[in-house]
Amino acid sequence: MVSAEPRTFLIGAAPVLASDVALAAEDPSFDVELNQEALTLMRKSRELVELTATSGKRVYGLNTLLGSGRDTAVEEKSLLAYQVQVVRYHNSGVGTYLDRAAARAVILARLIGFSRGGSGVRPETAVFYAELLNRGVFPAIPREGSVGSSDLTQLAAVAAVALGEGEAFDADGMLIPGAKALADAGLQPLVLAPGEALALVSANAYSVGVGTLALVRLRHLAELADVALSLSLETIARYDGGGNLSPFSLAIQAAKAVDGQRESAAAVRRLLSGGWLEDVRPEVSVQDALSFRAAPQTHGAFRSLVKQLGTALEVELNGRGDNPLVDLDSGQMMSGGNFQPMQLALAFEGLRLALAHVGISSERRIAKLYPPQRAIRASHLQAASSGEGLAQEELPGLLWYSAAGLLAELKFLPAPATLVAPTLSADVEDHSTLAPLALQQLEKSLEAAEKLLVIEALTASYLLLEAGAAQPLGKGTGAVVGRLADVLADRPSAPDLVARARVELRDAVTREFLETGEEPW
Numbered sequence: 001m002v003s004a005e006p007r008t009f010l011i012g013a014a015p016v017l018a019s020d021v022a023l024a025a026e027d028p029s030f031d032v033e034l035n036q037e038a039l040t041l042m043r044k045s046r047e048l049v050e051l052t053a054t055s056g057k058r059v060y061g062l063n064t065l066l067g068s069g070r071d072t073a074v075e076e077k078s079l080l081a082y083q084v085q086v087v088r089y090h091n092s093g094v095g096t097y098l099d100r101a102a103a104r105a106v107i108l109a110r111l112i113g114f115s116r117g118g119s120g121v122r123p124e125t126a127v128f129y130a131e132l133l134n135r136g137v138f139p140a141i142p143r144e145g146s147v148g149s150s151d152l153t154q155l156a157a158v159a160a161v162a163l164g165e166g167e168a169f170d171a172d173g174m175l176i177p178g179a180k181a182l183a184d185a186g187l188q189p190l191v192l193a194p195g196e197a198l199a200l201v202s203a204n205a206y207s208v209g210v211g212t213l214a215l216v217r218l219r220h221l222a223e224l225a226d227v228a229l230s231l232s233l234e235t236i237a238r239y240d241g242g243g244n245l246s247p248f249s250l251a252i253q254a255a256k257a258v259d260g261q262r263e264s265a266a267a268v269r270r271l272l273s274g275g276w277l278e279d280v281r282p283e284v285s286v287q288d289a290l291s292f293r294a295a296p297q298t299h300g301a302f303r304s305l306v307k308q309l310g311t312a313l314e315v316e317l318n319g320r321g322d323n324p325l326v327d328l329d330s331g332q333m334m335s336g337g338n339f340q341p342m343q344l345a346l347a348f349e350g351l352r353l354a355l356a357h358v359g360i361s362s363e364r365r366i367a368k369l370y371p372p373q374r375a376i377r378a379s380h381l382q383a384a385s386s387g388e389g390l391a392q393e394e395l396p397g398l399l400w401y402s403a404a405g406l407l408a409e410l411k412f413l414p415a416p417a418t419l420v421a422p423t424l425s426a427d428v429e430d431h432s433t434l435a436p437l438a439l440q441q442l443e444k445s446l447e448a449a450e451k452l453l454v455i456e457a458l459t460a461s462y463l464l465l466e467a468g469a470a471q472p473l474g475k476g477t478g479a480v481v482g483r484l485a486d487v488l489a490d491r492p493s494a495p496d497l498v499a500r501a502r503v504e505l506r507d508a509v510t511r512e513f514l515e516t517g518e519e520p521w
Helices: 018-026 036-055 076-090 100-115 123-134 152-162 178-184 196-201 205-240 250-254 259-272 295-318 342-385 399-412 435-467 475-489 494-516
Strands: 008-011 031-034 094-097 142-144 167-169 175-177 325-327 332-334
Touching: 008 018, 008 100, 018 100, 018 205, 018 295, 031 036, 031 100, 031 123, 036 100, 036 123, 036 325, 036 332, 076 152, 076 196, 100 123, 100 152, 100 205, 100 295, 123 152, 142 152, 142 435, 152 178, 152 196, 152 205, 167 178, 175 178, 205 259, 205 295, 205 342, 205 435, 205 475, 205 494, 250 259, 259 295, 259 475, 295 342, 342 399, 342 435, 399 435, 399 494, 435 475, 435 494, 475 494
Parallel strands: 008 031
Antiparallel strands: 094 142, 167 175, 325 332
16 A cells, blocks of 8 residues: 555555555655554464474475475474575576666565465564665566566575675665675665575566556556557548547447447547547548557557456465465465466466557558658758758658567567476476566567557657648647657657657656546556
8 A cells, every 4th residue: 555645655454556566666765664464464474384394294395395306305403594595596597687666566576475474474574675675775686587487586686685695786776795785774684584585585576566567557558559549540630531530439439348448439539629620520531441440449458458467466466376375264384376377477468469459550550641741741852942941840751660660579579478488397397477578578569569659649740730730639639749849849869759759758648647537547
């Protein structure tokens, strides 16, 4: 639960929202606290672990080895040393390091998991993880290494720093030893109790935590897609006699009960409200191309999958994915498979396919905007030859080619990631979700799709500015064109143009929903 003043992320028994996790991860000024209810639950859970340990019963990871060594006991005198060995063994990730927001999301997701009582960690261990966040400790967490049956390597990188090992980043972004990062934060290295090492590393906190950050971007992109579409509708209305709003009408949307579709159409109507497209024109085309006419169906299907991802993330955040599971109701520690986040992995998979379809529609709309732009360029050349000069707002002519390249990437990225995991650990771990890989591919799709939609919005805005103010734009689209006009007027290079337009469009989308008070998510 997030409170506004002071900025606190309070963890208790109440359900956690994925958007709140993302907010607290993105903003290091948030303090993270465990309430008394969570601490009491963890204390009871730990008591059950200790009772089980003295009973002589074999429990996976508590008094046995891991993986293929699951039936091999660990001597009692070696249990404490074994905790360190488990962390060191799993701290074997490779690749680039996560940024600060992603690292915070990983730690926060695992901390929430502790609070659910299924892991059996001591309350003081959970409090220590909260202090890593509150004191700005930034572990160096490699991106690659997990096959999605718990994000072992990413979480082991966090655990290593907690033990005073591993590496972290200082305030200047330089790598330093984990022990120094703790000392600079005023923390003493954590000493683990039996069973805690496995509890620290065996969870899907990378896929879940970083997944919440992707969810926020996906929600923004759903709105951006409707903004770009609305701008293109006004553009083809001016140049090609298109812009038929019948497909976005309440009657059409009421005829088919797809919530995401209705939300997309409603967003377009809202963006175009107050503009000239609201007036039925006798000369308007009977039907626009499907990339316009059926966009609510495409954008709506995408929105529905985004909602499904939010549900999957919150199932993981609020559930107990630990193995072994500490179950207070039965008074037992039991082996299970809740660490296998298959529905989350499949949500990541499906969204990449949906983004490709959003991208196909966007690129086809861009293609239909370019013929009038070529005519404008011809008039510019004529003006230049007569000494009249060129217009101030110049759009790089081959941005359409960039859009086509981005679309090719979007079509390639949906290849199934979850089906390619090999079997591991002497064929004991013979099925994995590869949720982290599916997520990383989704992040690439997000990046490509956002750039493509920005190019569409830029192209349409450029043409609308060239057409002048003969007809009034919609209230929402007019505000967006005004923002992008300032960017275009500076005539930046294509990379700077797209980068600056992305910032303006993110802010425009955020403000548009703040002003309307509507939050469809």
